[in-house]
Amino acid sequence: MMPDLGKYGAEVLSAYGATIALLAVLVWASWVRARRVRAALEEAEARRKDAEG
């Protein structure tokens, strides 16, 4: 299954690991922020509707 990476195994694996970790953090942060802002906005719109209605 695992290919033989030879003497550079550590380098290749750490490069892939670092990349995947950074991308995961970016996606996760974007996602969490999107959800938080979305919830806050929905709440604000609902409050506004209450105030008007």
Added chain:
Amino acid sequence: MRVEDLGCQRGGVPVLEGVSFTLAAGEALALRGPNGSGKTTLLRTIAGLQPPAGGRIELAEDSVAYGAHADGLKATLTVAENLAFWAAIHACDKVSEALEAFELRPLATRPAQKLSAGQKRRLGLARLLVTGRPLWLLDEPTVSLDADSVGLFGRAVRAHLSAGGAALIATHTDLGLEARVLDVTAFAATGGPAPGGFAEAFA
């Protein structure tokens, strides 16, 4: 000058709308309204410091002298040097008249940092004279002035008007001027659409 259906905004929020008035040479117009009602915003918009949200301002180019809350004085320069600088910027040589008009002659060689608040204010107002501009836009000009100085200021404005100038003054004190009054609260924005389409609801 002539203002038609002018809208003003502060920090992207509409403050005034539908402001219309005319101001002819020799006339003064007093702006009234509580704090935060948009007097400063209106003056700044007419002075060209911020873009109008709508409407038109008809005004000869380079005709405005703006007197803000801050006087634009340099603490380490003397009274005369401060005035001479603004005179040079506006290519105008009325420094000594300005010193006379606000009784600053005895203070001419004193650095601005050693003036009292009222004296600084007088110097700030004297700056208007060395601009040589016909339209004065004044924002609370009499703050920290005593009764005598207010009298001096009133005289200076009257002299300016009789020389064919005009003035738009946001103030709470009576300057003893024949001035029409414009109450800016009448033009308070009713929360029209915010710019950029963010006023529309979306999911």
Added chain:
Amino acid sequence: MSALLLRDLKLAVRAGGGFGLGLAFFLIVTVLVPFGVGPDSGLLARIAPGILWVGALLACLLSLDRIFQLDWEDGSLELLATAPIPMEGVVLMKALAHWLSSALPLVLAAPVLGVLLNLPTAGYGWLMLSLALGTPALSMIGTFGAALTVGLKRGGLLLSLLVLPLYVPTLIFGTEAARRGAEGLANATPLLMLAGITAGVTALLPFAAAAVIRVNLR
């Protein structure tokens, strides 16, 4: 416009901080380097042009946030915006005043500090020439950065962060010109590039900086 230049110079002289502080900083940086890298005069001679350029650049940076900040605080900038001189002219005069009061003293002091770093004899002229050609670009770029951060309460650190990357090309060509001159190599290309940067920056950045100031005054 010359009135503005004269006023700014007068203010710099009266405040006293202007050249004094920048020069002292330049001196200290230069003195600290041998403590850091060791007293080997051969090594110092080799790195002297670079150290002096970096030192001058950092000393320039120190006074950038004063370019517009004081005028902003006391309302002068607003009044200048309504004055009959174009904002582009104000920006250019501000940059020139900064160069005369902050950068020119550094250019003149650089050879003295070169002695401390064993700068080769051939290098003095080239060092001063490269600094004289390059520092106006530093002042102009810095003025643009100062215009960007003028309305901010703690703009000083941000100003450095914004301006330092913009300084890279000037620094590279400046040190390259001084180093090659000191080593007796041909240095016409970096000198021309340096002059080109200064000319281009002086021609174009006043428009950008003036636009930025107008936005900040809104």
Added chain:
Amino acid sequence: MSIWEYANPRRFMGWSAPLVPLFSALAALLIALGLVWGFFFTPEDYRMGSTVKIIYIHVPSAMMAINIWVMMLVASLIWLVRRHHVSALAAKAAAPIGVVMTLIALITGAIWGQPMWGTWWAWDPRLTSFLILFLFYLGYMALWAAIEDPDTAADLTGMLCLVGSVFAVLSRYAVNFWNQGLHQGATLSLDAEENISDVFWLPLLVCMAGFGVLFAALVLLRTRTEIRLRRLHVLEARDRTGRKGSGEG
């Protein structure tokens, strides 16, 4: 209907909503495919050994680091000229993605450099240019964060992006002049196609497409967040003025 209509916030929210999950899925698929293909099913280079596999992340991220800055420049120009708020917000939304891409390019470059050049970091022109680009991204984001008024922030960061782009190109040129470089790009770069066989090319292409689509998905998601934030601020401002008005009246 003019193309600019798509930049109206409400319309943008409308058309971008279905694209985010679509692009996300596509990006996940492409990146997974490209990386698995590259990692497990490509041979080693006869000179670089298995380190050649780093190319499947290094090159796409480096490419995106530059492309994202160009996209921010275009978006800033559209904002400065046509005053479309969504455009400015898209530029703001793209910057953090650009930072991460630049960081990935730098880190993988350093990791690659260790066995190849025998050092983590070399002041090679390309690496140095990316370091400078990284600083530009940081400055740009710091300026956005520092200014309160959103339109002022958009204007100032737009101008910074414009001026910064000129200086970024100038820096690239200066850095080249300063150090002729030892980047082995030439043995394995896109402009030397004869050196690179299809075995390496195809998974690399898949990865580049994957990174591109990932950026598209993220920038849409983040722009939607920024638009919602603006809307939230408008509502809050209205709440404040409304309350003040009723209090006085």
